[in-house]
Amino acid sequence: MSTRPPGRIDGRAGGEMRRAVITRDYLKFAEGSVLMEMGDTKVLCTATCEDRVPPFLAGTGKGWLTAEYAMLPRSAKKRIQRESAAGKVGGRTHEIQRLIGRALRAAFDLCAMGERTIYVDCDVIQADGGTRTAAITGAFVAVYDTFARMQADRLIGAVPAKDYVAAVSVGMVNGAPCLDLNYDEDSRADVDMNVVMTGSGAFVEVQGTAELTAFSREDMTAMLDLAARGAAELNALQRGVLARRG
Numbered sequence: 001m002s003t004r005p006p007g008r009i010d011g012r013a014g015g016e017m018r019r020a021v022i023t024r025d026y027l028k029f030a031e032g033s034v035l036m037e038m039g040d041t042k043v044l045c046t047a048t049c050e051d052r053v054p055p056f057l058a059g060t061g062k063g064w065l066t067a068e069y070a071m072l073p074r075s076a077k078k079r080i081q082r083e084s085a086a087g088k089v090g091g092r093t094h095e096i097q098r099l100i101g102r103a104l105r106a107a108f109d110l111c112a113m114g115e116r117t118i119y120v121d122c123d124v125i126q127a128d129g130g131t132r133t134a135a136i137t138g139a140f141v142a143v144y145d146t147f148a149r150m151q152a153d154r155l156i157g158a159v160p161a162k163d164y165v166a167a168v169s170v171g172m173v174n175g176a177p178c179l180d181l182n183y184d185e186d187s188r189a190d191v192d193m194n195v196v197m198t199g200s201g202a203f204v205e206v207q208g209t210a211e212l213t214a215f216s217r218e219d220m221t222a223m224l225d226l227a228a229r230g231a232a233e234l235n236a237l238q239r240g241v242l243a244r245r246g
Helices: 091-105 131-152 217-243
Strands: 020-024 030-036 041-050 064-071 117-126 164-173 178-181 191-198 203-210
Touching: 020 131, 020 217, 030 091, 030 131, 041 131, 064 091, 064 131, 091 117, 091 131, 091 203, 117 131, 117 164, 117 217, 131 164, 131 217, 164 217, 178 217, 191 217, 203 217
Parallel strands: 064 117
Antiparallel strands: 020 030, 030 041, 041 117, 164 178, 164 191, 191 203
16 A cells, blocks of 8 residues: 555655654543644543442442543634534534543443443534544543543552554555545545544444445455544554653
8 A cells, every 4th residue: 555546735655644642641630631633633532430320230239431522613724603502412522422421431440330320422623634543542541541540549459451542544445445534535535434443453433434435355455444544543642651650
């Protein structure tokens, strides 16, 4: 995948990620907070622990992890109306919130956290494609830091991480597989796919849609191979960031 598909606006090769940066402890008060940057996409991920669980888990000894997602009004070129002002949460937001929650629950052992809930808030402050995948990648670190703080406070014996989890977008742009689509590419891609993977290389979720042109099995294999490479790069970034404790 070393060839450069025509039209990659930022000049990257097909299998090249945008520059990714994870800034921990971004906010003062949250147990875990991360600014996740993927190119020009910036997502603020925070995690909060509360000593309660949904009614369906009461008395089970098991915890819960759930997520909320929002795009700030000027995160895009045109102002986006706040969903609170509209009086309802849109279908896209519901879908992304559930995706983030599922991805994070795959990475942590909920039976080892007691009857507590981790609330994850992912707020897009600047959108240039891949906001949901950036949210998952950054939120993992924010949740990990929250559990690390709970361990330091002797509320739990160890961080209940089963594996790392990261997510990345791939697609077919101008007939070529591309990794980590920015908005320009995402808006005109023949195929758009979001892939969530663990640090051990297992798939948590694959969301793929032929936006303009149906894709072949060979195309899918090429995209999944790129996604695995991108997720591995993000996992390595997460590991490096978390190794620098303090």
